[in-house]
Amino acid sequence: MGKAIKVFSIYIVLLLLLSLLLSKLDINSDFHNIAGSIYQVRLIVIPTIIGGIICLWQIIPPKPLKLFLIIYVGLWLFRYLFLFIATQVEQVHLFGKTYQLSLIVANYYKTASRLETPLPFIIFWVIYYFYNTIDQQNNKPTGTA
Amino acid sequence: MQATEKQANAIFNKNLGSFFIRLLLVVSAWFVLYNLLLKPGRVIDRPLTNAITAASVKFINLLPGNESLTWVEDQQNENRNFLVKEGKNVMGIMDACNGIDLMFIYVGVIILLPVSAKRKLYFSAGGIVAIILADILRVASLYYIYVYYRSAFHFSHHYFFTILMYAMIFYGWLLFIKKKAV
Numbered sequence: 001m002g003k004a005i006k007v008f009s010i011y012i013v014l015l016l017l018l019s020l021l022l023s024k025l026d027i028n029s030d031f032h033n034i035a036g037s038i039y040q041v042r043l044i045v046i047p048t049i050i051g052g053i054i055c056l057w058q059i060i061p062p063k064p065l066k067l068f069l070i071i072y073v074g075l076w077l078f079r080y081l082f083l084f085i086a087t088q089v090e091q092v093h094l095f096g097k098t099y100q101l102s103l104i105v106a107n108y109y110k111t112a113s114r115l116e117t118p119l120p121f122i123i124f125w126v127i128y129y130f131y132n133t134i135d136q137q138n139n140k141p142t143g144t145a
Numbered sequence: 146m147q148a149t150e151k152q153a154n155a156i157f158n159k160n161l162g163s164f165f166i167r168l169l170l171v172v173s174a175w176f177v178l179y180n181l182l183l184k185p186g187r188v189i190d191r192p193l194t195n196a197i198t199a200a201s202v203k204f205i206n207l208l209p210g211n212e213s214l215t216w217v218e219d220q221q222n223e224n225r226n227f228l229v230k231e232g233k234n235v236m237g238i239m240d241a242c243n244g245i246d247l248m249f250i251y252v253g254v255i256i257l258l259p260v261s262a263k264r265k266l267y268f269s270a271g272g273i274v275a276i277i278l279a280d281i282l283r284v285a286s287l288y289y290i291y292v293y294y295r296s297a298f299h300f301s302h303h304y305f306f307t308i309l310m311y312a313m314i315f316y317g318w319l320l321f322i323k324k325k326a327v
Contacts, residue, residue, distance in 0.1 A: 005319065012312050016305060023300035044304060064161070071165065108176055114250070118311050123168075123254060126318045130258060131160040133322075 004059045004125055008118075011055045015118065019044050045116040052121030060128055068124050072115075079109055164257060171253050179245075187224065190240040197277065198226040198238050201284035228288060236291050244280045244310070248273050251314050255321060264321070272317045279313055 022043055056065050086105040091098055109115065183189050198216045205214050205228075219225040219237065227234040252269045283306045290301050 001319070001323070008315060009312075012308055016308055019304035019308070020300060023297075023304065067161070104180070107180070108173075113172065118308070119250065119314075122311065122315045122318070126254065126315075126322060127161060127164050127258075130322045131164075 001129065004129065007055050007058050008122065008125070011051050011118065011121075015044070015048060015051060018047050042116070048116060048118055052118055056121055056125060059125060064124075064128050072120060075113070075115055075120075079113070079115060083109070167257050168253060171257065172250070175249050175253070179249075184240075187240065189245060190224065190243060193243045193245060193277075194224075194226055194238060194240050197243055197280050197284060198228070200281045201238075201288070202228060204281060204285045205288055236288055238284060242280070242284070244276050247310060247314065248276050251276065251317060254318060258322070260321070268317065268321045272314075275313065275317065276310070279310060283310070 027043060053065075053069070056068060060068075082105050083102070086101040089101050092101050093099075114120070195218070202214050202216045213230060214235075215229045216238075217227050217229055217234075219227055222237075224240040226238045228236045228238070251272050255265050255269050255272070258265075287298065287302060287306070291298050
């Protein structure tokens with residue numbers, strides 16, 4: 001646990017310094033055309049993701065890291081797929097009300113699912129550590145003959 | 146030995162996989178419930194944003210030189226409050242700044258872990274109080290940054306305090322799982 005705290009602390013401090021640098025240089029975000037839609041991408045997202053993967057690589061074995069990467073990449077692909085579908089559909093009429101699907105999906109990814117933040121890496125390590133500790137305790141010899 | 150390793154791997158994958166599926170379902174259910182039922186009428190947002198605004202104003206007024214700071218609810222944009230100084234609106238505090246989504250993510254992880262209900266309750270309540278207190282400090286700090294060092298406001302608002310909030314949540318989860326994994 002000690003190593004993980006150290007690694008995540010360095011990660012957070014580096015992210016703060018880097019975001020300060022990007023802010024000073026006034027290069028906070030960039031725009032990308034993905035499947036005909038313009039998306040704003042904050043540049044800090046790139047070091048957040050690379051740094052988070054390096055952190056996990058330092059503190060968890062290759063197998064769970066592989067599992068994390070599969071889930072994480074899958075969630076990003078779903079994100080852009082949903083955003084693309086929502087942009088195409090635009091509005092949904094349900095129970096006499098009109099819902100702006102593109103806004104709802106964008107809001108979901110901003111508030112509920114925070115893929116572009118350090119949270120997915122932190123949550124994965126917390127859960128991995130929790131279940132790994134249980135596993136170790138379950139497999140520990142009881143000391144009886 | 147081989148069987149034990151196999152079993153350990155199986156337990157690990159099952160637990161981890163099942164946890165993330167449940168987390169995804171709980172967070173999605175919360176999002177739908179919140180946006181359909183709670184957000185339109187500001188059932189939680191209004192009292193929470195008002196409480197954080199009022200506490201931030203009180204905190205700022207405790208410091209020398211700011212005794213006259215007050216706050217009002219924005220009449221045009223309903224999900225916003227303003228910090229007011231000498232009759233002028235200085236800085237807006239939106240519902241999105243009240244930290245409710247962070248509270249839910251924090252509590253969501255805690256309630257899904259197989260730990261005693263008492264410990265979950267203790268850490269959930271403690272965590273929510275800590276997030277609210279941190280939010281009050283964040284708003285007060287942002288006010289000072291906005292008034293005295295505006296060029297740093299964007300960085301502070303979007304990055305610095307956001308990352309600090311994540312660090313705090315991480316620490317809360319660490320305390321929760323530390324020495325209490327079963």
